[in-house]
Amino acid sequence: MKFSENWLRQHVPTDATRERLVEVLTAIGLEVEDVAVLGESLDGVVVARIVSAEKHPEADRLQVCQVDAGGTTLQIVCGAPNARAGLVAPLATIGTQVGELTIKAAKLRGVESNGMLCSARELGIDADASGLLELPDDAPVGTPLADYLGLPDASIEIKLTPNRADCFSVRGVAFDVAAATGCDVAPFDATPMPALGDAQLQVTLDAGADAPRYVGRVVEGVDATVPTPVWMAERLRRGGIRPVSFLVDVTQYVMLDLGQPMHAFDRDLLTGPIGVRRARKGEALKLLDGRDVVLDDGFLAITDADRVVALAGVMGGFDTRVTDATRNIFLEAAHFAPAAIIGRSRKLGMHTDAAHRFERGVDPELPRTAIDVATRLIVEIAGGAPGPVTEAVLAEYLPAPATIVLRRARLARVLGLQVPDAEVERILRALGLAVDAHAEGWQVVPPARRFDLAIEEDLIEEVARIHGYDAIPTTLPGGASRIAAPSETRVGEDALGAQLVARGYHEAVNFAFVDAKALDRWSASAGSVPLANPLSAELGVMRTQLLPGLVDALGRNAARQQSRVRLFETGKVFHAAAAGEAPVETLRIAAAAIGDARAEQWGGAARPVDFHDLKGDLESLAASVGARLEFRPSQAPHGHPGRSADVYRVDEAGKGARIGWIGELHPRLRRALDLDATAVAFEVDVAPLQVRALPRVSALSRFPSVRRDLAFVVPEDAPWGAIEATIRTAAGPLLAGLTLFDRYVGKGVESGFKSLAMGLILQEDSRTLTDREVDEVVARVVDALRDGHAAAMRG
Structure with a gap:
């Protein structure tokens, strides 16, 4: 929000200096971001008119001007491109200080010059240095420029939090300043403007709670060519709005002054009735800025005989705009629910002052006042005969401020100090709240513009910020803090990440938003x-996997001469839930590697990273929490057939659930991602890897173990994971270890089969195993493999 300091002081006549005013605004939560001082030293600068302008005899770019300074004609040599006879412009007389320059009588190329005609930039009024500051033709010649332009002044810009929508107007800010400085807000003339004619347009509301109030008024016979008064134009400029034309500027002025967005239509281009309804999918509208937009039922439309003529709460239409040829206008001011406007302008890739205010909430009682204020200004400056005000209201949908109880004891307990009752009442009333004292505190009714006041704590905050945070004593919290010891049965995310870092991985952080094409x-x-308001088209949906972003980062590193890249990421993925429910969020950890399996060294031959390298990394991650994983063939479309697996966490009985995927990327996907080398990756849910059994201490067995090495011929497609599970189930509790130490395919083994050699380590904690017990275990394993996997012992 940007506004003129002098304008604010008209609403709140405070004696505070500019520096103090800036301090107060920041202290009460309206943080001042910038203060641009305007026209602070303009003594000796007057309004002047160029009577004649002739070419300088010795310089092509200079003109010799005769200038009327108010009863005195001065000769000025000027090089401004817009200097011409009849122009009214600022004149710095001899002895005036303009910036670092003191104006003196001088000769320029042999011609005397007795002053300087000035640009806005030279005077510190504006940044425009393209030529002389052009003033209206009716500006009183000889008048001090500061008096004419209402200077000195300052343009103050404040940063507002979304809950303070009431401060998107000068008068809204004035209430806070008045409360903080002990002043009263100046009375505001809201006397209704009487009708001087009968012209009106019927208004209908068909959008329910989205548009519960719409106020309109026809004004006939206006002069649209009348220039915007200097005082109004300057206030708009200092509020960050460029003046356009009087009828447009009036609506902008009322918006800055009171906070109510407005719009003016050319009445002769309307048929009536005027309506508010949801737009229909496919309806088109040409906006004031010239762009053509296609609407859907998410937009509110202003219609004329069911023809869309404006985008409610965002921008008016081009075809019904006011121009210099306009003679009759239709003014509108409405209340739109914030939910009906939020995101609509961003969906069209635009931002408007009206949408910015409506999205945060505008006083529902303000539209009629705004219509009367705008009407009075139009009639006083551009003439015209206003018709009666037309108002359509759906009272049941208008927000009604509720009574809030503020307890004296609660206020003292939260703030830690006793604020006098009189001070509490002064603060609340100065902010425009209705206050009724009772035995335990106060009953408070906030004004309709204060959407942010709903509960007792909101009122406590108001008292705190206006009374002053510096006045609240600083005290250390008392009482004992209960320290919760971390559970040994749960492993933190940082521990999982540390395990991968220890194995040579670097952590990556990617956007949770990704390209739908990815x-x-x-x-x-x-x-x-999908996102309703994405940052860009490339970040339009929430990620459903970590790997697309992680592998993309892998490829970017590989493309920048990094021959060995190992990355991991911990983050959430998102999946749509049932209608009306929030997306399902799942925390996952993923890793990806490309390049050599080991860093460059001399002790061994280099080889590319493969499935088993990454499998070892994942198993080490699982081992750190005591988890046992099982790998089963995967049909994931992004995985290489035969070189990828689904990952399961299994219990001692071999039962478990799928927790993720591991494998080599499909060659087709690798080509699409422009990866030249083989890439392997895994992605698993974090939750199953955070649970571990409570560590238990047990003595090592004092009795010797027994090892039996067995070799089986099994079908080539029999996975080791399934064979291992069968062996563990068959062997039972005596199996202390199982090692696969050889895989053979070739001479002596039938085609389509493979030989697997493994070592079974058997041990009992309380005694030495007998040969009979060992033979029984081996027999059970042989039978189980024969029955479950068509395995035969190799002779």
Whole structure:
């Protein structure tokens, strides 16, 4: 929010200096971001008119001007491109200080010059240095420029939090300043402007709670060519708005002054009735800025005989705009629910002052006042005969401020000090709240513009910020703090990350927003959650997997001469839930590697990283929490057939649930991602890897173990994971260890089969095993493999 300091002081006549005013605004939560001082030293600068302008005899770019300074004609040599006879411009007389320059009588190329015609930048009024500051033709010649332009002044810009929508107006800010400085807000003339004619347009509301109030008024016979008064134009400029034309500027002025966005239509381009309804999918509208937009039912539309003529709460339409040829206008001011406007302008890639205010909430009682104020200004400056005010209201949908009880004891307990009752009442009343004292405190009714006041704590905050945070004593918290010891049965995310770092991985952090096309490449778009207001088209959906972003980072590193890259990421993925429910969030950890399996060294031959390298890394991650994993063939479309697996966490009985995927990327996907080398990756849920059994201390067995080495011929497609599970189930509790130490395919083994050699380590904690017990275990294993996997012992 940007506004003129002098304008604010008209609403709140405080004696505070500019420096003190800035301090107060920041202290009460309206943080001042910038103060631009305007026209502070303009003594000796007057309004002047160029009577004649002739070419300088010795310089092509200079003109010799005769200037009327108010009863005195001065000769000025000027090089401004817009200097011309009849122009009214500022004149710095001899002895005036303009910036670092003191104006003196001088000769320029042999011609005397007795002053300087000035640009806005030279006077510190504006940044425009393209030529002389052009003043209206009716500006009183000889008048001090400071008096004419209402200077000195300052343009103050404040940073507002979304809950303070009431401060998007000068008068809204004035209430806070008045409360903080002990002043009263100046009375505001809101006398209704009487009708001087009968012209009106019927208004209908068909958007329910989205548009519960709409006020309109026809004004006939206006002069649209009348220039915007200097005082109004300057206030708009200092509020960050460029003046356009009087009828447009009036609506902008009322918006800055009171906070109510308005719009003016050319009445002769309307048929009537005027309506407010939801737009229909496919309806088109040309906006004031010239762009053509296609609407859907998410937008509110202002209609004329069911023809869309404006985008409610955002921008008016081009076809019904006011121009210099306009003679009759239709003014509108409405209340739109914030939920009906939020995000609509951003969806069209635009931002407007009206949408900015409506999204945060505008006083529902303000539209009629705004219409009367705007009407009075138009009639006083541009003439015209206003018709009666037309108002359509759906009272049941208008927000009604509720009574809030503020307890004296609660206020003292939260703030830690006793604020006098009189001070509490002064603060609340100065802010425009209705206050009724009772035995335990106060009953308070906030004004309709204060959407942020709903509960007792809101009122306590108001008292605290106006009374002054510096006045609240600083005290250390008392009482004992209960320290919760971390559970040994749960492993933190940082511990999982540390395990991968220890194995040579670097942590990556990627956006949770991804390109929908990237998910399509990974066949991972099912259940994706689109964003209503994405930062860009490339960040339009929430990620359903970590790997698309992680592998993309892997490729960027590889493309920048990094021959060995190992990355991991811990983050959430998102999947759509049932209608009306929030997306399902799942925390996962993923890793990806490309390049050599080991860092460059001399002790061994280099080889590329493969499935088993990454499998070892994942198993070490699981081992750190005491988890046992099982790997089963995967059909994931992004995985290489035969070189990828689904990951399961299994219990001692071999039962478990799928927790993720591991494998080599499919060659087709690798080509689409422009990866020249083989890339391997895994992605698993974090939650199953955070649970571990409570560590238990047990003595090592004093009795010797027994090892039996067995070799089996099994079908080539029999996975070791399934064979291992069968062996562990068959061997039972005596199996202390199982090692696969050889795999053979070739001479002596039938085609389509493989030989697996393994060592079974058997041990009992309380005694030495007998040969009979060992033979029984081996027999059970042989039978189980024969029955479950068509395995035969190799002779």
